[in-house]
Every structure is written in C-alpha cells, then in structure tokens.
Amino acid sequence: MLIGLVGKPSTGKSTFFRAATLAEAEIAAYPFTTIKPNTGVGYVKVQCVDREFNVQCNPRDGFCINGWRFVPTQVLDVAGLIPGAHEGLGLGNQFLDDLRQADIFIHIVDISGSTSEKGESVPVGSYDPANDVRFLEVELDLWYFDILKKAWDRFARHAEQIQEEIPKAVAKQMSGLGNISEDRIRTILENFNLSTKKLVTWTDDDIKKFAATIRKETKPMIIACNKIDVKGAYENYVRLKKEFPDYLFVPCSAESELALREAARQELIVYVPGEKKFVMKNETKLNDNQKKALAFIQQNILDKYGTTGVQDVLDKAVFELLKYIVIFPGGVNNLVDKHGNVLPDAFLLKEGSTPVDFAFRIHTDIGKNYIKAINVKTKLPLGKEHILKNRDVVEIKTSK
Numbered sequence: 001m002l003i004g005l006v007g008k009p010s011t012g013k014s015t016f017f018r019a020a021t022l023a024e025a026e027i028a029a030y031p032f033t034t035i036k037p038n039t040g041v042g043y044v045k046v047q048c049v050d051r052e053f054n055v056q057c058n059p060r061d062g063f064c065i066n067g068w069r070f071v072p073t074q075v076l077d078v079a080g081l082i083p084g085a086h087e088g089l090g091l092g093n094q095f096l097d098d099l100r101q102a103d104i105f106i107h108i109v110d111i112s113g114s115t116s117e118k119g120e121s122v123p124v125g126s127y128d129p130a131n132d133v134r135f136l137e138v139e140l141d142l143w144y145f146d147i148l149k150k151a152w153d154r155f156a157r158h159a160e161q162i163q164e165e166i167p168k169a170v171a172k173q174m175s176g177l178g179n180i181s182e183d184r185i186r187t188i189l190e191n192f193n194l195s196t197k198k199l200v201t202w203t204d205d206d207i208k209k210f211a212a213t214i215r216k217e218t219k220p221m222i223i224a225c226n227k228i229d230v231k232g233a234y235e236n237y238v239r240l241k242k243e244f245p246d247y248l249f250v251p252c253s254a255e256s257e258l259a260l261r262e263a264a265r266q267e268l269i270v271y272v273p274g275e276k277k278f279v280m281k282n283e284t285k286l287n288d289n290q291k292k293a294l295a296f297i298q299q300n301i302l303d304k305y306g307t308t309g310v311q312d313v314l315d316k317a318v319f320e321l322l323k324y325i326v327i328f329p330g331g332v333n334n335l336v337d338k339h340g341n342v343l344p345d346a347f348l349l350k351e352g353s354t355p356v357d358f359a360f361r362i363h364t365d366i367g368k369n370y371i372k373a374i375n376v377k378t379k380l381p382l383g384k385e386h387i388l389k390n391r392d393v394v395e396i397k398t399s400k
Contacts, residue, residue, distance in 0.1 A: 001324070001348060002074045003042065003317060004102030008132060009080030009119025011110040012226040014038070016254035017077035019310050022261055038077040043070035044318045045274050045311055046326045049393055050343055052377065058341040065272045071326055071346045073318065076102060080119055081139060104317050105221040107136055108254075111237050112230035125232040133223065133244055140219065144211035145204075148173070152207060156199035166195060170210075180217050188213050220321045224252040224313045229300050248316060252309030256297045260308065263294065274311030276302045323351040325390035327358055330376045332395055343393075355382050359396045369398040 005013045021040030043062055048069035050057040062070045078098040099105070113127040117135065151173070159169035167186040174180060189195040192209055194202070202210075223244075225237045228251040241249045260278060264271040268285055271278040277298070280286075286294070301308055318324050327347050337344050347361050360367030373382040376393035388394065 001318070001322070002076055002102045003314070004099045004105050005075065005077045005108055006081060006099065006105045006136065006221075007108040008115065008117060008136075010115045010121070011080075011108045011119070011132075012254045013077055013080065013108045015258055016106075016108050016224060016226065016252070016310060017075060019254045019258035019261060019308075020314060021075055022265065040075050040077075041072045042075040042314055043072055043273070044315050044324075044326075044348070045070055046319075046346075046391065048343075049328055049377075049391055053335060053343075055335060055342050057343040059346070060337075060341060060344040062346065068272060068274075069326070069346055070273070071348060073314075073348065081136065099219075102219065104322055105140075105219055106313055106317055107133070107221050107223045108226050109133065109223055109240075110227050111225035111240070111251075112227040112233040113236060114227070114230065124230055129225075129236055130240055130243055133240065133247070140215050141208070141212040144215045145208050148207055148211050149204070152202070153200075156202070159199050166197075166199060169199065174214055174218075180214065184217065185214075188217075222248045222250065222313060222317045222321055224254075224309060225249055226252045226254050228305065228309065229253050229256070229296075248321065250309050250313045250316060251305050252313060253297075253301045254308070254310055256301045257308035257310040259293060259297060263290075269294070274307050274315070276306045278302075318348065324348045325351055325353070325388065325392075327353070327361075327388055328391070328393045329358075329362060330393040330395060332374055332376050332379055335376075335393075349388065353388050354385055355388065355394060355396065356384050358388060358394055359398075362396065365400070366396055366398055369400045371397045371399055373397070 005017055007013050017038055017040065020042040046069050048057055048064050048067055050064070051067055057064050057069070059069070062072045064070065076098065109129050109132050111129050112124050113129050114122060114124045116122050116127055117131060155169070155173050159166070167182050167189060170189070171180070171182040171185050174185070186195065188210065192206070194206060194210065197206070225233070225240070227233055228237060234251070237249060237251055257273070260269065260271045261273065263269045264278070268282055268290075269278045270281050278294070297308070325348070327349055328343055329345050329347070330343060335343050347358065349358060349361055355373030356367065356370055359370045359373070374380070374395040374397070375382055376395055382394065
C-alpha cells in the first residue's frame with residue numbers, strides 16, 4: 001500500500017512526512033523545497049493482540065508500545081502542486097507521474113491561510129484554504145481526463161471493432177490508474193447514462209464526468225488541516241467541514257508531532273503517537289525553550305484536539321477510507337517464529353478478505369499450497385470463504 005502526500009508547496013507536507021516517518025526530508029518556507037519525491041515508512045496504529053495471549057510481541061517490522069501495534073505502510077511525499085499542474089506548470093508533470101501508484105491521497109492544507117495558491121508566504125488569514133480543496137480536485141480530475149483523452153479515439157475504435165462490451169473495455173483502459181471492478185464501472189456508466197452509448201461518440205464532457213468519478217473511486221482523499229494552532233485556523237477548519245461535506249477533515253499540527261517524536265527518540269519524553277499526553281522522562285536535559293515548546297504543544301494541541309492529528313490522519317486514511325484490517329499470523333500451539341519472536345508479523349488486508357486471501361498475502365507459495373485455516377483465538381476451523389475480522393489471529397495449514 002502506498003499513501004501519497006499531496007498539496008501546494010509550503011503547506012507542511014515535508015514536515016508531515018518527517019513526522020510520520022522520521023525520515024530525512026528537506027524542510028524550508030519556500031516553494032518547491034521537495035524536488036525529488038521522498039519515500040519512507042509510516043505506521044498505522046491498532047490494538048495488539050499479545051495481551052489477549054498474556055505474551056509480549058516482538059515485531060519483525062513496525063513496533064509495539066503499551067499494547068499498541070504500529071504496522072508499516074509506504075508514504076510518498078512529492079513536489080508541490082499549483083494550479084495548472086496537469087498542463088505541466090510548476091513541477092506538475094513530475095508530481096502527477098509520481099502519484100500514479102498511490103492508493104490514497106492525504107491532502108495537506110495550510111488551514112491558517114498563510115500561503116498563497118503558489119505556496120508563497122502571505123499574512124495569516126489572508127488566503128482562503130477552501131481554494132486549495134477546489135483547485136486540487138480540478139487538477140486531479142483534469143489529470144485523469146488528460147490520460148483518458150490521449151488514448152480515447154484509438155481505444156474507442158478498437159473496442160468497437162472487436163465488439164467488446166463497454167464496461168469491460170473501459171475497465172481495461174482504466175487498469176493503470178487504480179483498482180476498480182468491472183461491476184463498479186458498469187454502475188458508474190449507468191448513472192451517467194453512458195452504458196449503451198458508443199465509445200466513439202463520447203464527448204469531452206462525457207469523458208470528464210466519467211474521469212472525475214473514477215478518480216474519486218481509485219484515489220480517495222483525506223484532508224489534513226495543518227497549522228491548526230495558528231490564530232483563525234480552527235474557524236477555517238469548521239467552515240471547510242461544512243463547505244465540503246464529502247471530505248473527511250482532520251485538525252493537524254505536523255510540526256508538533258515532529259517535535260514530540262524527536263523528543264521521544266532522544267529519550268527526553270515517553271510518547272505514543274496518536275495519544276493525548278506525553279510523559280517527561282529526563283526533564284534535566286531539557287532547556288527552557290524546549291520546556292516551553294512542549295508545554296505549548298500539550299496545552300494548545302493535545303488538550304484541545306486530543307492528538308496532533310498526524311497519526312489520526314494515517315489511521316483514518318487506511319482503516320476508514322481504504323477499509324483495511326490487520327490480521328496476525330500465528331499458531332494454535334505456538335505464537336513464536338523460528339527465531340523466537342512472538343507474534344512477529346501483522347498484515348494489512350482489505351475488508352472482506354478470506355483466509356485464502358491472507359495466505360496469498362503472506363506468500364504466494366503459501367496461498368498455492370493452502371489446505372485450511374484456524375482461528376487461533378477460538379481454535380475453530382475457518383472455511384475458505386470465511387470473512388476475516390480486524391485483529392484476527394490466523395494459522396494457515398499448507399500441503400508443504
């Protein structure tokens with residue numbers, strides 16, 4: 001799974017990326033700080049199952065803190081987007097090409113209104129962040145339209161020549177932009193009265209309407225309202241939630257999250273990402289400025305919003321919008337791998353996944369040699385078509 005961070009320059013995308021991954025990324029208050037895409041590992045948070053078995057897990061990938069399991073996922077931070085990006089303005093072409101493989105977008109918005117549409121610094125509150133939501137929608141929709149339009153005539157003629165069913169032909173054409181079923185495409189075509197209209201007769205408006213809908217299906221988006229601690233930001237956040245009811249908005253302070261994670265890494269505090277409090281671990285090593293900064297974060301971010309928002313955004317993106325669940329492999333009689341690690345793995349799977357899907361997710365050979373599965377918690381066998389639930393622990397039996 002790949003999460004793409006999108007937005008105009010200087011909204012805090014690279015700060016959010018660093019806070020989520022603790023990977024190095026250049027941060028500066030000028031447009032196009034990010035030239036080449038940054039890739040790193042972020043983590044989604046779920047209650048670990050180890051306490052249910054009275055053991056302490058030893059994750060192979062990710063980590064576990066106070067009963068919370070952090071499961072890794074890829075995060076991509078690309079060059080900032082400005083109006084006209086689909087036509088190549090700014091670093092638009094590179095931005096959009098980099099994002100083709102993303103499963104979901106996190107749109108980082110400067111909710112304080114202190115950066116212009118080009119990412120230039122302006123007085124706080126002088127720019128309306130609602131404009132950023134609108135223009136990004138337009139740019140992404142036109143990006144999809146351009147991709148479809150370039151190959152449409154040839155594709156439409158070929159589909160007609162071989163008399164291919166329209167939903168099937170369109171599904172093939174869209175395969176490079178995201179995973180969407182033929183049945184879903186059929187429904188979308190019916191909604192726009194396009195299911196029986198010959199592809200060669202589609203107008204640009206037909207293609208644009210279809211492209212915009214497909215974009216929403218294949219690249220869902222959550223909006224991180226960054227710089228929420230700045231004066232006037234909260235009011236903008238409340239207004240945008242009402243103005244764009246179809247989107248999920250999360251108040252966020254990437255700078256605060258980065259400060260907390262860095263302090264935790266230096267063992268100055270104990271902090272679990274996504275929690276509403278942290279604990280001073282070695283206060284004597286903190287200077288006055290650091291103490292003031294941590295006090296500000298506690299009072300103005302954590303006490304007010306419950307979290308800094310960074311972990312919330314990642315969790316909501318994966319679990320609420322993409323609808324993934326976490327499944328743990330294990331044995332009924334043994335939760336330890338050959339290296340002595342307890343419950344070392346946790347896998348992200350789509351809701352509706354079966355034990356066979358899980359077997360293939362672990363390894364292709366395990367899927368091919370699948371015999372049966374057992375629910376480790378209940379010790380009961382699971383049928384091939386059984387729908388797995390979040391935090392299930394499953395043992396897979398194979399023929400080899």
